[in-house]
Amino acid sequence: MIDAVERVTGRIRFSQDASLPGMLHAAAVRSVVPHGRIARIDTAAALEVPGVVAVVTGEDLRRLPGLRPVYGPQIEDQPVVALDCVRYVGDIVALVAAETLQAAQEAAALVAVECEELPAVFDPLEALEPSAPLLHELEPERPHEGTALYFGIRPQFGTNCCNLFRIRRGDVARGFAEADLVIEETFRTPAIQHVAMEPHAALALWEDGRLTVWSGTQTPFNTRQILAEIFGLPVERVRVIVPPMGGSYGCKVFPRIEPQAALLAYVTGRPVKFVLRRDEEFVTLTRHATVVTIRLGLTRDGRITAKEVRAYWNTGAYADCGPDVARKGGFGIVGPYRIPHVAVDSRCVYTNLPPAGAFRGYAVTQAAWASESMMDIAADALGLDPLEFRLRNLLRDGETFATGETLHDVHFAECLERAAAAIGWEGPWRHELGDGRVRAKGLAVVLKGMTTPSRSEAKVGIDRSGRVTVYSSTVELGQGARTVLAQLAAEALGVPYQEIRVVDPDTARTPFDNRTTSSRSTYMMGNAVRQAALALRERLLRIAAERLEVEQADLELMDGSVRVAGAPASALKFGELVEASRQEALVEHGEFRNQGGLDPDTGQGIASSHWHQGAGAVEVEVDTRTGKVTILHAHASVYAGQVVNRHTAELQNLGNIVFGLGSALFEELVYEQGQLVNPNLSDYLIPSFLDLPERMTHDLVERPGAEIHGLGETALPTIPAAVGNAVARAIGARVTELPLTPERVLRAIRARGGERG
Template sequence: MDTKVSPDQVIDAQQVGRSVPRMEGAAKVTGRAEYIHNLRLPGVLHGKVFRSRIAHGRILSIDTSAARAVAGVHSVVTGEDIRRIIPEPYYGPAFHDQPILALDKVRYVGEPVAAVLAADPHVAEYAAGLITAEYEELPAVFNEVEAATSSICVHDELKPAITFPDLKHLKGKRNTNVALDYKLRRGDVSAAFASAAHVFEHEFHTQHIMHTPFEPFVALAEPLDDSVTIHSSSQMPAYVRLEIARLLGWPENKVRARTAYLGGGFGAKVYVKIEPLVVALALLARRPVKMSLTMEEQFYVIGKHATTFRIKSAITADGRIAARKCEVFWNGGAYADIGPRVSQKSGFTSTGPYQIECAEIDSAEIYTNLPPAGAFRGFGIPQLVWAYESHTDIIARALKIDPLEFRRRNILHDGQEHPTGTVMRDAEFDEVLVRIAARMGWDAPFDRGTGTKRRGRGIAIGVKASIAPTTSFALVNVSADGSAVLFCNTIDMGQASNTANAQLVAEVLGIPAERVKVTQADTDVTPFDMGTLGSRSMFHMGHAVRLAAEHARTQLEALCAEGGLTYTGEQSVAQAFRKKFGMQAGNIFGVGHYTSRYQPADPATGMSKEVTPFWMIGGTGIELEVDTETGHVTILRMVNVVDAGRAINPRVVETQISGAALMQLGQTMTEEMVFSSAGELTNPSLAYYKIPGIHDMPATIENEAVEAETRNGPFGSKGVGESGTFGVSPAIANAIDDAVGVRLYSLPLTPESIYRAICAARGEPLED
């Protein structure tokens, strides 16, 4: 909040559509911004975890004696100890499958088995290293396709949470690793393939990825007389409260979850992660307990699904996609987390943004003995777009149709039905393609390079549905001087949501955005919100904030009228309060809430007339150069274009597009969690898990949000945090194909994989 801006300075000027600087900018550049990472409390104990070193095994014994003997150790806790306060210590949003500390079995290398508490974190860490465990080793399964039919089962029995109706049929199921089996059946697919002029079939793979937020997972639990406060770097404080209350059997109001700014989230910090353990340790110790994971430990908490995607298309003689079959296997790891939602909510868009009359999708979440996979910026969409846009490009090239033309011929337009049965609304696919092509000069001659440096270009476009139905609540509190505070649970983890939400309040109240304060989430005072994920907040919370501000304004206008005043913003409100209460006293509360519409999928066909309240669209164009002697790729130009509806804050929208695309660039070129044949992660550190640095940036990057309006969105807007990721990976692979005539089917696109493909294409494969 910038109090230097005078209260009535921008009265009636438009707050929406203005590039208001981030509200927390000064705090972040001076090092003073609040993160839970910084929180210190008197008497706090630090928790350090002992983790499983095997992928699958029955726990025979855990020896904590050496750890307990270390001077300065407060206590050592195992899964059995946790049962003393939480009899059923299993958590998870989709399945209650994850023990707070391993019980009976371990299911992946890195799973927490025991925890040490000490006042000195060095002591706790040292002592944790002295714990040993004996296991009866069990055979393990790592690959998602193998695990789908394997006799090795990660869980003896499936335990779906009650939250999701489409998981009910899995309750109690045994002898399976399939944690969700979404199916879509539309039209006569067999007939379409039988009569197709061309049939194309490919298999694509994506690798395991970790979010690596720079503020690693951190939580601090404070046990109070009959309640607990959890300070956590969480994208979902309301859910933290719900899940901890459920585990403890307490009413929600005895659990308080609060956050500060997040040092990155990207989907890692949704639902609960280390919070149940920290709460359990604090309640057992009757002391505040803080756990700050290291970067290395983060890799054992949550990641992004590796996938195998088998895709098959029937193409008509005039180059139209008549039918598409999609079979997607999602490697969910040992615990489901929100993976089943990823497999379904994203799975139903597996056919891509195209007019396809006959479609068949099988999208399955598979348990394996690897670290859990869940939500990651894009919520599964980047894995799907990688496959369907590589596949689409292969088809266009094989049929000698320009890849842009082939896409435009098949792309969905407003009013047309997506294969799920939902009619497209406010989805500017064609415009996104047109703008990418215009920026790239697609029709102009292109320098293809010479000698060992060959140039190529490629495009790709993807679509994502929002997560529905979900609910947001917001509360606007106007004080007697007319200043406003917004209470909401949307977490600002870098996407500038506080700034955008302040703009919405300001727009409605007719005051400068800089004058609105936004609180940090604290479930004791901020009302319910499902969570900050899946680009849902601008739309859902945006509506709730708008409604809360409108509710406040209605009351403020009435208050002014009661005092014979005309509402003109803060000063008029201050006068009205003084008139009514005789002094500067009182409040006006505006409340608002919003729930998106959704129609559950028909169990037989997987179709629904309303799968999402809005569509996210993102495309990327790439120009690159390949060194044919080494396989090294230089990205010369990256053009990212999205449909974000109407931008509430254009500069923030641009940085969201850019940041998302560059994050996906890392996942395309360098990032990969590499596992040994025993399921051990070999590279859990930024030294060996390579995220993009400043020298990995494209020589030129352009970002654009097309002119668009989301008619059912708040002030015409919709979410944009993920759209920049969609097209990046396939656009690069398509450009590599364009440059050197080789096709890659697996991420990441390492120089060696490209060089090997070049060698293979000329019939001189490089030895292994």
């Protein structure tokens, strides 16, 4: 990585290192009830704490002229500070700004909030009952649509469903009628948290009616847009600067603390910094808990005739990007299979829990848990090898997906076969070691879309010193984006990538990019950077050709200069060429778009301009007396198209396996009446090094001449599903709910009538 030295020497300045002279510190007062009407807020004691400059409540917010107090990327449902209602334990009721963090936190603890409690609902199915309390009153006349919405949204007005995404392809009734066998099962996943090492951190500054925010965010342009709307400003008067982040995994997608920091800065006239504590991270954004029911029609010879899915995504108190999660999960749940008749109803549902949003794997982890478990259940029901059953049904090049789009560059079967071979699938799938210990193998294969449509722009420039600079709004969150973009520019310009400067995203300096999500940056932004770099190359060649009085075709770029091929003495340094052009710098622009979209009522169209494809395979050992699962070997095979940086690509695969095993085995947010029971890293565990499988292997499937395929998330969703399939094979019973805790596994063994004492 180009910033490796800065990272290991501690010199890198992360988002939470941002500071300004005279800045204040923010603290939030949070709701302790899951649903309630605010009766009274007493801020008197808080205001008396020495060092406190302001305490802002919903009432203050409403009194500020010209402000739009509610925001949201896809549905505008989230107040900057609670207005009348609180909707979950952790909802922000008031904000404090003080000279020190300690004073802010002390004052926050002294704000007295009186609430009339309202009935609350936590389960997405209960939330859709007619008697359930409504969290928001969405009305057709007031669509509350956020500016980051890029697809048709279908709230079910008068209910807690904020988006219903549907796929209708063929006729499922006919498909089931044609089946020899119809099976149905329901699967569940819990809410989990991203646990990025660095918490959310933002610093806001107002100067002459302009707002500048330094923030660790994956979405600088969406954040700028939303801040502009809240404060009634043209976007040019809002600037978002993104320093490198200490991890995100989706938790810093869309504004989360920036509006609050900006509001306090607006009220106090001072810069305000807001950094969340770890316990606040846990109630700020989660991965959607899900309930998914799948019905599958099968023929005796192992074909799938029909698939019907009802999926419920528990999005918590505010929609955030939940409507899109339900949409992407809605087609992800079909799986990479050839199925003539498909009906999917995927609902995003409000409940009185912390908001859920983007999470590495974006809906596909939950989708694959259900659909890939179901594939094994089907194979067992048909008496078929789960690998063979999948291979018979996997989509091949040129075949049509459930959305009606034709798939190209298809490698599902290749990924799956490689993963199966890596763990020795041909050997026994299950064997007993004695003493109640059983080993077994499991597989899973997934498809994952990339945000479509979207757009990335980049600029690449050379100054008079010959230094190459890449201007890109792709954010560095530890994934190595700066390195990969520098490499792509370097290749075109014939300079070592280590010498290229990559400017941190800054909406006032770096051009537009949709966002750093969806494993899209290496492909989308990579192409924009490459285009800009190639244009710059052309320009350098043109100038050099004139100066050297030769044909462009006779020139080559080498070590930061242009020369007549094979004639080092003729070399003109980049800096000289810039000078010769009488410019301070030569800058070229590149842009890359992808096109498509789906009809929200039928799910037909283009879901993704190309597809992320991957398979996972694991061997586990289950102690059938305790239910404890140990992963002995995990393998991920991911289609990469063309690898840009082998080292970081490999780390993505391995990181995804580790992330996946946490989801598979123990990560779970536990709520009691809406109150999170484990908001700390002693009670909520993530994998440690000692949890890693004895063997972790992977491969990157490449094809000469292929497009770059992102792989920051692809392997993750395969792991919990593959582990679930291996465990089911080991114990002869199916656990349908994640995580696969020893207790759940033991209960499944007991329910089957096995092993006691």
